[in-house]
Amino acid sequence: MKKPVSVASLSEFGRVRLSKSFFMRDFLFSDIAAIHGLPNVPDDPDLAIAAGSRLCEDLLEPLQDRFGRLAIRSAFRSCDVNGLGSEMMNAGKAGYNCASNERNYASHIWDRKRDGMMGATACIVVPSFWDAFQEEGDWQKLAWWIHDHLPYSSLYFFPKYWAFNISWFEQPARTIHSYTSPKGCLTKPGMENHVGTHGHEWAGIEKAMNSVAAR
Numbered sequence: 001m002k003k004p005v006s007v008a009s010l011s012e013f014g015r016v017r018l019s020k021s022f023f024m025r026d027f028l029f030s031d032i033a034a035i036h037g038l039p040n041v042p043d044d045p046d047l048a049i050a051a052g053s054r055l056c057e058d059l060l061e062p063l064q065d066r067f068g069r070l071a072i073r074s075a076f077r078s079c080d081v082n083g084l085g086s087e088m089m090n091a092g093k094a095g096y097n098c099a100s101n102e103r104n105y106a107s108h109i110w111d112r113k114r115d116g117m118m119g120a121t122a123c124i125v126v127p128s129f130w131d132a133f134q135e136e137g138d139w140q141k142l143a144w145w146i147h148d149h150l151p152y153s154s155l156y157f158f159p160k161y162w163a164f165n166i167s168w169f170e171q172p173a174r175t176i177h178s179y180t181s182p183k184g185c186l187t188k189p190g191m192e193n194h195v196g197t198h199g200h201e202w203a204g205i206e207k208a209m210n211s212v213a214a215r
Contacts, residue, residue, distance in 0.1 A: 019056035027075035042111035051120035119169035144201035
């Protein structure tokens with residue numbers, strides 16, 4: 001597929017179905033692109049589709065099947081969009097939170113490989129989980145559930161609505177970090193808590209969420 005350069009070709013690209021519930025259009029909105037008038041489209045649409053499909057099928061669909069509708073905050077970024085976001089962040093501009101393009105290859109930049117491997121990242125919110133769990137540290141329940149059930153590569157959690165970056169990568173790192181309390185690394189390979197199951201950490205999720213939904 002060629003890079004979309006017209007309304008018609010972008011519309012067609014947006015209609016690409018990545019999984020049973022998600023389409024490419026769901027992942028193309030960018031605040032930076034909207035404010036600065038930049039097209040947020042991939043240079044390599046086929047690679048973006050391939051990586052995005054794995055993200056959706058292996059991670060987002062199972063999450064949505066288990067916890068209900070997901071809200072996508074930020075996902076695909078073109079090199080131009082991410083590069084501007086990184087430049088503005090380094091200049092101290094508020095609201096711009098983008099790592100360098102090189103660090104975001106096979107992450108938010110779906111159409112570039114990293115070390116020869118593809119990957120994709122989306123920042124999402126699980127509204128039903130937030131409605132049920134808002135106490136300090138509650139985000140860890142969801143983090144451990146994902147750790148025990150899904151082939152994620154990395155998770156980064158944020159304070160607002162327990163939003164988090166969830167990444168799929170051909171060679172998963174299996175790391176969980178947080179920018180909310182408790183901050184830092186929750187787990188990574190080599191840590192004692194990384195192996196085994198963690199049902200005691202996420203026990204009661206279904207009961208609590210069903211109780212909130214029934215109110």
